[in-house]
Structure formats: structure tokens, C-alpha cells
Amino acid sequence: EVQLVESGGVVVQPGGSLRLSCAGSGFTFDDYAFHWVRQAPGKGLEWISQISWDGGSTYYADSVKGRFTISRDNSKNSLYLQMNSLRPEDTALYYCAKDKSGDGYLYFDHWGQGTLVTVSS
């Protein structure tokens, strides 16, 4: 069974940094691309980043470009999101999602349960 488990969400002050993690199991981790998708309280889904199977290709939404960095460690079956210069508008539930393909252009076939990031003083 495919499982994605996010962790690392906490309350952080504006301007602070945070690293989210997503552990995958039940599939061959390094065969697939991954995404981070967030959902602000009471709002819709917002894609923020993707990484290819080998980490060689990454994309970011304009809202986080230059502040967030996606990475992966295939030896640990783990995906990461380094979040810097956090703003109150980054407050959201952050989901990791597995792509059906290795390059990230198909669809998100499995999702984790999310980890909550709150940016507040």
C-alpha cells in the first residue's frame, strides 16, 4: 500500500525558516516525481513545487520561488521542502503528492495527509 507521511509543520514567526519532510513507502520511491501542494484554511489547493525522480528537474510556483527549495533523498525514501523567509500568507496545510510519472507531468495519484504550517507572531 502506498503511504506518504508528512512531518515538520509547526508555528513559526514571520521571516523564519522551516523544513518539511515526506516519507514514502509501499512503492519504489526513486521511480517517481513528487509535488508539494498547499491549502490555506478554508481555501482551495495551490501547487507550489515539483521534483523529478532524480532531483535533476525542479519547478516552483511564483508565490514561493526564491524562498522555498524542494529536494529529495532517494536513499531515505524522503522528500523535503525547505521554507525560508516565511510570511503569514504561507499558513496552510502542506501536502506531498506522488506523481504517476518520473518527470512529474502526469497526475497526482497519491497524497499524504498533510502537515500544518502556521506563520504568526
Added chain:
Amino acid sequence: QSGLTQPPSASGTPGQRVTISCSGGSSNIGTNNVNWYQQFPGTAPKLLIYNDNQRPLGVPDRFSGSNSGTSASLAIRGLQSEDEADYYCSTWDDSLNGWVFGGGTTLTVL
């Protein structure tokens, strides 16, 4: 990041057929396949339709998708109370080099 346009709400009575539209442009829906996700309150989204009109294993055939030009739609026939959820369309945008989502449609079964 410009998104796709969905109606914020839709409704129907049990047994009815309901459609949810998703409007985009030439750089997204006009060029790429559309996927649909279903989300119940307090839970993670789940893949409902992929590649415009394909259903993952386990998704009832009451759900169907279509893509025409720069618009896509999700149809639900034989509406059931358990279909009450939020529905999101999504596709890759060639101009933005990223994925875009619709704002989501809350479906109510009256």
C-alpha cells in the same frame, strides 16, 4: 500564478446528473490533459479522473470527465449523498511551467 476557473458551488438531488465546469486557456487545458480531484472535509484530496476521462481503479463509473478546447468538465450521474465533497480540476500550464488548479467546486446533494 493564474488558475483555472470553476463555479464555487453546484447542487443536485439524489439520482440527478450534475456537471462541473473548468475553464482555462490555450497554455493549459487547450494543450494538456485535465485531472480531477475529490476532497471530503478534513481529508486529503483523492484522484478522481485523470487524462481528461480516465478513472482510477475503485472510482465508480458514475463519474466521467471530458475536455473540449480550453474547457473541461466533470459529470456525475445518479447523484448520491456521499458525493458531497469539493472537486478540483488541475492541469499543467506550459506558460507558467507549473501546475494550476481550479478554485474548487463544493457539491451539495439536496
